[in-house]
Amino acid sequence: MLKLGVLISGRGTNLQSLIDACAEPDFPARIALVLSNRPDAAGLARAQKAGIAHQVVDHKAYAGREAFERDLDAALRGADIDLVCSAGFMRVLTPWFVKAWWDRQLNIHPSLLPAFRGLHVHEQALAAGVKISGCTVHFVRPEMDAGPILAQAAVPVLADDTPDTLAARVLEAEHKLYPFAVRLIGEGKVQVKDEKVLFRGTDCASPPLFAPANVS
Numbered sequence: 001m002l003k004l005g006v007l008i009s010g011r012g013t014n015l016q017s018l019i020d021a022c023a024e025p026d027f028p029a030r031i032a033l034v035l036s037n038r039p040d041a042a043g044l045a046r047a048q049k050a051g052i053a054h055q056v057v058d059h060k061a062y063a064g065r066e067a068f069e070r071d072l073d074a075a076l077r078g079a080d081i082d083l084v085c086s087a088g089f090m091r092v093l094t095p096w097f098v099k100a101w102w103d104r105q106l107n108i109h110p111s112l113l114p115a116f117r118g119l120h121v122h123e124q125a126l127a128a129g130v131k132i133s134g135c136t137v138h139f140v141r142p143e144m145d146a147g148p149i150l151a152q153a154a155v156p157v158l159a160d161d162t163p164d165t166l167a168a169r170v171l172e173a174e175h176k177l178y179p180f181a182v183r184l185i186g187e188g189k190v191q192v193k194d195e196k197v198l199f200r201g202t203d204c205a206s207p208p209l210f211a212p213a214n215v216s
């Protein structure tokens, strides 16, 4: 059983999707700790409600990034975490932290990486005129929104989309994709080789991809 540590900064709907997945008896992971860098993150109440240990490590209370990250790291190690899941965690991590959790930290990003890294992702997608967008779960590397891609979900971009309507459609896909990706790891199907993700097992021979719904 994989022990998850989830890092949040905000509303925590992706955290909720992981909480819900972990409640299923056959799900190969449990959330052992939720950490937020913001005391006012709404996601903390989700952890509380689900009876999951949660803690605030307020980055503002630290003089530097590394001191903040050392406490994050200590909390994760204290809870014996196997896999860190960033879920709307809005702090850039230093190479020190990334190396400490190399191949053991995932992030979810609301675009089909490597397109549209950083912030204002849906504005970027609409400005580029792409017809398909989506979300990506990837292993964390020092460069922001980069790293071996584990799973992606595609959604259509509609002609009358605004950043908000597109964000909502992508978010729905995120809530399916993150538990799906964690399950793959929990079932021991994932290997990172030469900075690419390979899948073990005959039932997972093709890369996980959620196709867009048909648009009439």
Ligand code: GRF
Binding pocket: 010, 011, 012, 013, 014, 015, 043, 087, 088, 089, 108, 109, 110, 171, 174
């Ligand atoms: C999600 O869109 C995620 O992809 C991005 O930040 C957002 C977090 O939303 N990294 P929530 O806090 O999980 O609701």
